[in-house]
Amino acid sequence: MDRIKEFTKEHVDQNSTQENGLFYDFLHSKEPYQSIFKNNPWMIPPDLKKPLEWRGDHYWDTTVARKHEYWKEFDLPKPTKDINQIRKDFLEWGFALIEDAMSKEQTNNFLNRLVEQAEGERLAEVENLTPSGQYVNTLINKGKLFVQCIEQEPEAVQAGPLIEQLLNESLGKGWICHSFLANGSDPGGYPQGLHMDQGPLSPWITQEAPALVNTMYIPQDINEENGGTLVIPGSHKIMIEAGSDGQIGKLPPAINLEAKAGTVVFFDGRLLHGTGVNRTDQPRFVATQSNVKSWMRTQENWVLSVAPEILKDASPKLLHRIGLQALTYGSTIEGFGLGASGKIGDKWGAIQQFRVAYDEGNYQRVRELSSSSTKEELSKSYTVKTAWKNTRK
Ligand SMILES: [Fe+2]
Incomplete structure (x- = not known):
C-alpha cells in the first residue's frame, strides 16, 4: 500500500510547530500558577528533599485569622448554622464554616473510625503516606457512617439537608x-x-460558578498548631477577576483555618488552600469530600473500587453519587446509558448491573460479530442485552 505523504508521522511533525498548534498559547499558558509564583515567591512549595524552612517568608509560616497581623481586621467567616450567612461567606470569601454540622456523637464516631482505620492500614502495610501525613482513601468501603456522609444522611451528618441544598445550588442538581x-x-x-x-481545569477559571465544591469534615479541633488547613481567604475572587488565562498579581497572605470538631468547611473549587504544618506531636485528620459536575471524571474510580457488599446495599441515591448512574454524556457502557437522564433511579442509566456481572465473573461483552458468527456467539447472554431487557421490567 502506498503511503500518503500527508499522513506520515514525519510530515505531520514537520508541519506542527508551537506557532501553528491549535489553541497553543491558551492551553500552555501555565496560568494562573505561573504569575502566582512569579509575583508571590512566598507561595513556592517547600523542597521535599530538605528540612522544612522556617526562615524567610513562606505561606506555611502563618496563624489563624484572629491572630494574624493582616487578617485580624477583616470580618472573615465565623462558624454558623444560618444558611443565608453561609451563602454570603461562600460568595465573599470562598469558604464557610458550618457549625455543628456533625453532633458530638457523630463527630466522635467519625474520628474513632478514622483513627482505627489509619492504625489498621499501618499494621496491614497499606497506609498511604504523603509528604504531609497519612491519607485514608476510599472511605466508602471503611464504615457505614462514611457512606451516609456521601449521601448527606442526617444520621451521620446532622447538617446533611443544608449541605445538600448548597451543593445543589452551587453545582446544579445531578452533581x-x-x-x-x-x-x-x-x-x-x-x-x-x-x-x-x-486547578486541573486551568487555564479555565469558570468565572460564573465553581465546577468543584468541597465539603471538608473536621472531626477534631484544628488550629495554627496542629496543621489547620491553609487558605487564602477570598482568593477565588482574585481568580474570577483575572479570568481564564489571566495573570495574578500580589496575593494576600494565607491563614490556618481554625475550626472546632464537628464543623464542615464548605469551600469553592477556585479557593487557594492546602494542608497546614502540624507542629504538635499528635496526628491530625480532616476528611475531604469534593463534588463535581455530573459528567466530570471523578478522582476516585468508584466503579472499580466500591466493595461488592456496599454496592449490593447501595441506595439509588448512593449509586448516583458515585457515578454509577449513567447519563448520555457520562459512564455509558456499551451504549447502555445513552439517552438516560442521569436522574436518581433512572432504569436507562442503571450500570450497577454491569459491575455485579463483572464481580460474578459473568460480564459478557459484545465482541466482533458478523453474518458468519457462530450460533453460539450470536445467542450469548450479553450483559448489555440483559440490561436493555431490564429497562422494560
Ligand atoms: Fe485540595
Whole structure:
C-alpha cells in the first residue's frame, strides 16, 4: 500500500510547530500558577528533599485569622448554622464554616473510625503516606457512617439537608462525588502546595460558578498548631477577576483555618488552600469530600473500587453519587446509558448491573460479530442485552 505523504508521522511533525498548534498559547499558558509564583515567591512549595524552612517568608509560616497581623481586621467567616450567612461567606470569601454540622456523637464516631482505620492500614502495610501525613482513601468501603456522609444522611451528618441544598445550588442538581478521603497532617510533615481543587481545569477559571465544591469534615479541633488547613481567604475572587488565562498579581497572605470538631468547611473549587504544618506531636485528620459536575471524571474510580457488599446495599441515591448512574454524556457502557437522564433511579442509566456481572465473573461483552458468527456467539447472554431487557421490567 502506498503511503500518503500527508499522513506520515514525519510530515505531520514537520508541519506542527508551537506557532501553528491549535489553541497553543491558551492551553500552555501555565496560568494562573505561573504569575502566582512569579509575583508571590512566598507561595513556592517547600523542597521535599530538605528540612522544612522556617526562615524567610513562606505561606506555611502563618496563624489563624484572629491572630494574624493582616487578617485580624477583616470580618472573615465565623462558624454558623444560618444558611443565608453561609451563602454570603461562600460568595465573599470562598469558604464557610458550618457549625455543628456533625453532633458530638457523630463527630466522635467519625474520628474513632478514622483513627482505627489509619492504625489498621499501618499494621496491614497499606497506609498511604504523603509528604504531609497519612491519607485514608476510599472511605466508602471503611464504615457505614462514611457512606451516609456521601449521601448527606442526617444520621451521620446532622447538617446533611443544608449541605445538600448548597451543593445543589452551587453545582446544579445531578452533581456527583469526586472522592471522599481523609487527609492527615502528621508531626514533622510538609505543607501541601497551595492549590485550587479545580486547578486541573486551568487555564479555565469558570468565572460564573465553581465546577468543584468541597465539603471538608473536621472531626477534631484544628488550629495554627496542629496543621489547620491553609487558605487564602477570598482568593477565588482574585481568580474570577483575572479570568481564564489571566495573570495574578500580589496575593494576600494565607491563614490556618481554625475550626472546632464537628464543623464542615464548605469551600469553592477556585479557593487557594492546602494542608497546614502540624507542629504538635499528635496526628491530625480532616476528611475531604469534593463534588463535581455530573459528567466530570471523578478522582476516585468508584466503579472499580466500591466493595461488592456496599454496592449490593447501595441506595439509588448512593449509586448516583458515585457515578454509577449513567447519563448520555457520562459512564455509558456499551451504549447502555445513552439517552438516560442521569436522574436518581433512572432504569436507562442503571450500570450497577454491569459491575455485579463483572464481580460474578459473568460480564459478557459484545465482541466482533458478523453474518458468519457462530450460533453460539450470536445467542450469548450479553450483559448489555440483559440490561436493555431490564429497562422494560
Ligand atoms: Fe485540595
